[in-house]
Amino acid sequence: MGVEIKVDDLSKSFGKQLIWGDVSLTIPAGEICVMLGPSGTGKSVFLKTLIGLLKPDKGSILIEGTDIASCSEKELYEIRKLFGVLFQDGAMFGSMNLYDNVAFPLREHTKKSESEIRDIVMEKMDLVGLLGAEDKLPGEISGGMRKRAGLARALVLDPEIVLFDEPDSGLDPVRTSFLNQLIIDLNAQIDATFLIVTHDVNTARTVPDNIGLLYHRHLAMFGPREMLLSSEEPVVRQFLNAQRVGPIGMSEEKDADELEAEKGQELPPLPPIPLQQEPSNGIPRRSQREPGVWCRENGITPPPGSFQENMNMTIGS
Ligand SMILES: Nc1ncnc2c1ncn2[C@@H]1O[C@H](COP(=O)(O)OP(=O)(O)OP(=O)(O)O)[C@@H](O)[C@H]1O
Numbered sequence: 001m002g003v004e005i006k007v008d009d010l011s012k013s014f015g016k017q018l019i020w021g022d023v024s025l026t027i028p029a030g031e032i033c034v035m036l037g038p039s040g041t042g043k044s045v046f047l048k049t050l051i052g053l054l055k056p057d058k059g060s061i062l063i064e065g066t067d068i069a070s071c072s073e074k075e076l077y078e079i080r081k082l083f084g085v086l087f088q089d090g091a092m093f094g095s096m097n098l099y100d101n102v103a104f105p106l107r108e109h110t111k112k113s114e115s116e117i118r119d120i121v122m123e124k125m126d127l128v129g130l131l132g133a134e135d136k137l138p139g140e141i142s143g144g145m146r147k148r149a150g151l152a153r154a155l156v157l158d159p160e161i162v163l164f165d166e167p168d169s170g171l172d173p174v175r176t177s178f179l180n181q182l183i184i185d186l187n188a189q190i191d192a193t194f195l196i197v198t199h200d201v202n203t204a205r206t207v208p209d210n211i212g213l214l215y216h217r218h219l220a221m222f223g224p225r226e227m228l229l230s231s232e233e234p235v236v237r238q239f240l241n242a243q244r245v246g247p248i249g250m251s252e253e254k255d256a257d258e259l260e261a262e263k264g265q266e267l268p269p270l271p272p273i274p275l276q277q278e279p280s281n282g283i284p285r286r287s288q289r290e291p292g293v294w295c296r297e298n299g300i301t302p303p304p305g306s307f308q309e310n311m312n313m314t315i316g317s
Contacts, residue, residue, distance in 0.1 A: 002030035002193035010059030025222040032194040037214030084159030092138035099134035124152040144175040164196040188279040226294035272305035
């Protein structure tokens with residue numbers, strides 16, 4: 001069913017450099033969340049903090065009653081078993097074939113026999129569409145296949161939480177679209193809690209139940225997909241619509257002169273909110289909400305043309 005992650009008042013610095021501060025959010029059990037933010041805003045640092053690889057300076061991260069930020073090494077070891085992580089490059093061992101790479105966590109962390117391991121590895125390889133590629137070395141396959149192999153490995157210990165660090169980096173739009181479908185299908189199948197760090201606005205607009213945006217050393221907004229996609233808040237609006245007009249500049253914030261020069265420039269209207277991508281078998285995920293419900297419940301009129309089948313999305317200005 002997945003487990004909830006409750007982050008409260010979290011801050012992380014390296015030396016005197018504050019990466020982000022006062023981050024509070026709840027990642028609901030079984031749902032898909034996307035974390036966005038301009039480069040260098042600390043999205044990867046956030047993921048590493050959630051699994052206890054980095055210690056925050058203050059705040060708490062509650063998972064099943066344990067605070068990752070302050071628990072003992074022994075408790076952390078136990079909690080980490082709940083996580084599967086897909087690293088950016090798949091983080092495969094180059095000299096091992098895919099079978100051994102995927103089997104690795106089972107051999108390291110369980111006492112399962114080789115025949116039990118074989119069943120699990122083949123099941124996960126099947127899940128990510130890689131049956132038949134077990135003997136290949138990571139260097140012999142495409143980036144998209146490497147990501148899927150990394151995903152199979154992230155799933156072998158049946159995680160309750162799966163973290164994806166830029167799953168779409170280096171993939172073309174078609175491969176990204178296939179990987180997104182795989183992520184949605186997997187969520188429907190295993191019901192774990194998913195957190196995806198990405199730069200891809202199209203992924204953020206169509207895949208998650210909830211979106212967060214890190215910007216300028218804080219969490220600018222976190223909430224249901226429809227809340228952010230209908231938001232007029234300048235940073236959220238600019239980022240989710242990939243626009244140049246707004247507070248975000250080439251190297252993080254624009255200065256006062258740049259902002260002054262933009263005064264009076266008309267912003268393009270918000271594009272329609274697309275339908276959320278559904279599992280390929282057409283059966284809604286357990287946590288999936290009806291299109292438009294959040295807007296209706298919160299008295300927000302969605303942009304014209306929202307929630308229509310096969311609509312053309314116009315992003316960017
Ligand atoms: N171990 C570390 N020690 C010191 N500084 C670090 C460490 N890890 C990350 N940083 C710094 O933290 C900041 C945020 O890095 P991070 O990789 O989390 O950003 P990001 O939002 O994931 O960026 P991108 O989208 O480009 O991948 C950067 O300035 C980086 O140099």
